[in-house]
Amino acid sequence: NAGVTQTPKFQVLKTGQSMTLQCAQDMNHEYMSWYRQDPGMGLRLIHYSVGAGITDQGEVPNGYNVSRSTTEDFPLRLLSAAPSQTSVYFCASSYRERVAGELFFGEGSRLTVL
Amino acid sequence: GENVEQHPSTLSVQEGDSAVIKCTYSDSASNYFPWYKQELGKRPQLIIDIRSNVGEKKDQRIAVTLNKTAKHFSLHITETQPEDSAVYFCADGLTFGSGTRLQVQP
Numbered sequence: 001n002a003g004v005t006q007t008p009k010f011q012v013l014k015t016g017q018s019m020t021l022q023c024a025q026d027m028n029h030e031y032m033s034w035y036r037q038d039p040g041m042g043l044r045l046i047h048y049s050v051g052a053g054i055t056d057q058g059e060v061p062n063g064y065n066v067s068r069s070t071t072e073d074f075p076l077r078l079l080s081a082a083p084s085q086t087s088v089y090f091c092a093s094s095y096r097e098r099v100a101g102e103l104f105f106g107e108g109s110r111l112t113v114l
Numbered sequence: 115g116e117n118v119e120q121h122p123s124t125l126s127v128q129e130g131d132s133a134v135i136k137c138t139y140s141d142s143a144s145n146y147f148p149w150y151k152q153e154l155g156k157r158p159q160l161i162i163d164i165r166s167n168v169g170e171k172k173d174q175r176i177a178v179t180l181n182k183t184a185k186h187f188s189l190h191i192t193e194t195q196p197e198d199s200a201v202y203f204c205a206d207g208l209t210f211g212s213g214t215r216l217q218v219q220p
């Protein structure tokens with residue numbers, strides 16, 4: 001199994017540009033989520049999904065959209081990038097219901113918005 | 115989870131010493147408390163977890179204790195080694211603490 005796969009690993013955007021961070025998992029996990037990691041602020045939840053067709057907001061959802069059309073994929077969209085979105089983004093999935101199981105993380109995507 | 119506070123933010127110990135990291139949470143309904151280790155430039159990975167029906171769990175040199183009454187849980191690392199140097203995160207379900215950077219001095 002590849003586990004959780006994120007692409008791209010690095011991306012530089014200009015303010016106002018849009019992009020999609022891809023996330024796929026091959027473990028048949030129902031729960032998937034996106035976090036952003038900023039220095040000194042830990043991991044903050046952006047959006048999450050408990051199954052195909054179901055998404056919900058986390059702690060810091062503004063400026064980001066998600067969709068979950070399949071169990072395997074959970075892309076994160078930035079519609080109009082801002083410098084405040086410069087961060088490292090992690091996708092994570094879990095086998096069990098969202099609050100009761102180990103999170104498996106992707107390798108991360110480092111995004112810089114100029 | 116609602117809010118998780120983690121202390122200290124940085125911790126430096128000598129090789130062979132013990133390290134303790136503490137977290138407090140606010141959600142009384144929480145029942146799953148994992149700890150993740152993140153090495154520099156890598157992804158977070160689970161090292162140990164505890165559920166609310168037990169007070170302590172141990173795995174070789176690492177242990178976690180849980181006090182549900184006081185709403186806090188702690189990570190204990192004994193006989194620290196340089197490879198223990200990393201950032202450690204506690205979590206209350208979906209909510210993570212701000213992390214502790216542990217540096218083990220050889």
